Amino acid sequence: MPADYYDLLGVDRNATDEQIKRAYRKKARELHPDSTGGDSGSEEKFKEVSLAYEVLRDPERRRRYDMFGPEGSGNQFGPGGPAGGFGDPFFSGSLSDLFDSFFGSSGMSGTRGRSGRAGPERGQDVETVMNVSFEEAAFGCEKDLTVETLVTCEVCSGSGATPGTTASRCSQCGGTGELRRVRQSILGQIVTATPCNYCDGTGETIASKCNACKGEGRIRESLHISVSVPAGVDDGTTLRLAGRGPAGRRGGPKGDLYVHLQVSASDRFSREGADLYAELHVPVPGAVLGTSIPFETMDGEEIIDIVKGTQSGHVIKLKGKGVPNLNGRGRGNLYITVIVDIPTTLTPEEEELYRQLAKESGEAVKHHSARSRLRSLL
Numbered sequence: 001m002p003a004d005y006y007d008l009l010g011v012d013r014n015a016t017d018e019q020i021k022r023a024y025r026k027k028a029r030e031l032h033p034d035s036t037g038g039d040s041g042s043e044e045k046f047k048e049v050s051l052a053y054e055v056l057r058d059p060e061r062r063r064r065y066d067m068f069g070p071e072g073s074g075n076q077f078g079p080g081g082p083a084g085g086f087g088d089p090f091f092s093g094s095l096s097d098l099f100d101s102f103f104g105s106s107g108m109s110g111t112r113g114r115s116g117r118a119g120p121e122r123g124q125d126v127e128t129v130m131n132v133s134f135e136e137a138a139f140g141c142e143k144d145l146t147v148e149t150l151v152t153c154e155v156c157s158g159s160g161a162t163p164g165t166t167a168s169r170c171s172q173c174g175g176t177g178e179l180r181r182v183r184q185s186i187l188g189q190i191v192t193a194t195p196c197n198y199c200d201g202t203g204e205t206i207a208s209k210c211n212a213c214k215g216e217g218r219i220r221e222s223l224h225i226s227v228s229v230p231a232g233v234d235d236g237t238t239l240r241l242a243g244r245g246p247a248g249r250r251g252g253p254k255g256d257l258y259v260h261l262q263v264s265a266s267d268r269f270s271r272e273g274a275d276l277y278a279e280l281h282v283p284v285p286g287a288v289l290g291t292s293i294p295f296e297t298m299d300g301e302e303i304i305d306i307v308k309g310t311q312s313g314h315v316i317k318l319k320g321k322g323v324p325n326l327n328g329r330g331r332g333n334l335y336i337t338v339i340v341d342i343p344t345t346l347t348p349e350e351e352e353l354y355r356q357l358a359k360e361s362g363e364a365v366k367h368h369s370a371r372s373r374l375r376s377l378l
Contacts, residue, residue, distance in 0.1 A: 005052035005065060013066070017057060024053040120158075120217075120252030121202065123150065126245050127238075127258040132229055134266040138298060138323045140231035145259065147225060150218040150246035156210035158251030160217035165208045167250070170199035177203035202250060217250035227259055232274060232326035235263035269298070274332025276322045279339050282306055287340045297321050297334060304336065312340035 006013050009023040031046040055070075056062045130145055152158040161167050169175040173196035180193045195201035209215030225244060233239075238260050245255030270277045280295055290308035294301050297318065304316060315337050322332025346354065358365045 003048060005056055005070075008049050008052040009056070015056075020053065020056050024049065024057075120250050121248045122253050123218075123246040123248040123255035125255045125258065127260060129260045129262055130227065131262045131264065132233075133264050134269070134271075135298070136229060137233050137235075137237075137261065137263040138231065140233075140324075141229050143227045143229055145225045145227050147223055147257070148220060149223055149257075150216075151221050151223070152247045152251065153210060153213035153217055153219050155212040156217060158217040158247065160210055160213060160215040160250045161206045162208040162210055165206075167204035167206045170196060170203055170205050172196055172198040173203060175203040177201045204250070217252075218247045225257070229261070230326065231324040231328075233261055233263070234271070234273075234326075235261065237261045237263075268296075271323065274323045274325050276332065276334045278334065278336050280304060280316070280336050281339045281341050282310065283341055284343065287312070287338070295336065298323075306338065310338055310340070312338060314338045 006015070009015075009020060009027060011019055011023045015023070027049045028046065031042045031049060054061075055065050126147075126149070128145070128147055130143060132141065132143065136143070153160075156163060159167065170177070173179055177196055177199065178193045178201065179196050180191060183190050183192075196203070199205050206215050210217075213219050225241070227239065227241070229239070238258055241257040241259060243254045244257040247254050268278055276298065278295075280293065282291070282293065285291075286293070286306055287310045288308070290310075291306045293304050293306060295304045296302075299321060302318065302321070315335055318334040318336065320331045321334035324331045343350075355365065
């Protein structure tokens, strides 16, 4: 009995078109001859998976398959299929053609999809860490960053050759930078490519190398870079500085520099997104009778009005006093939690006033002996 097409791809019968496509990509990579060492069983399995995908990706053929099985979908393995093919009127060509349609010209074979000469290599992308303060992250800043990187050699202008001389085309790879090997399989031609070890993949050889860079076309230097930190960044934000990474070999373009930000904590505020949170300590009389207390926000001093009878835990919202949104649209809010400070020590006069207040309100309080009161004063 033919295998179920959904089981072959590892999806359920309600899978979307995108889920089916992703599943096929994964299976195709796993079963490609370059991944399995040319195992014949894997090649046969690949044919089955490809047929399953061709059927299920077409809405009408999928509908017929769901209703009638493989016979109703118009596809069936066996003697009816073309010799060495996929038995599918919607597929023609070699295995390499199929992979090119999904994964580009490189496929799984390792080919680089080049035509013509190799050309200079692009520099690598690199990353570094930069520390910023809580306030700098909130409002943005310009920071100087020193990085060790590779820059274009000024002596040879990045060519890698001694001034007055030039590089020549590699005789082994013909300037492509890669060595290709073609082999035949039952599924068609398989082309594999590896970097040319004679020219190290550059496509060029240098007879007289530059003394300053030893033929690399670049040297190591310390560079001072100005980094614009936008307002609203948070701890862990990564900034991409395009073209600020290392220079490529032999005049190649620069890579990118990725800067990971480490934001220091604040001793007054905590942060969630663009919103800030803080605490305001209020003495008992102020909470009971009401008061006004100055509070230092990120923008300067604000007078906070404490209404009569404010309870500990009450939250006051200051709209727009948080951190600017990273997208540049408005700011978050500042939420201030009121903490009513209960005194832990009292003078005899203060204690007597609290006792009188308790008596007036009918509250029962503990009475301390003269000895215990004397101990509390020592």
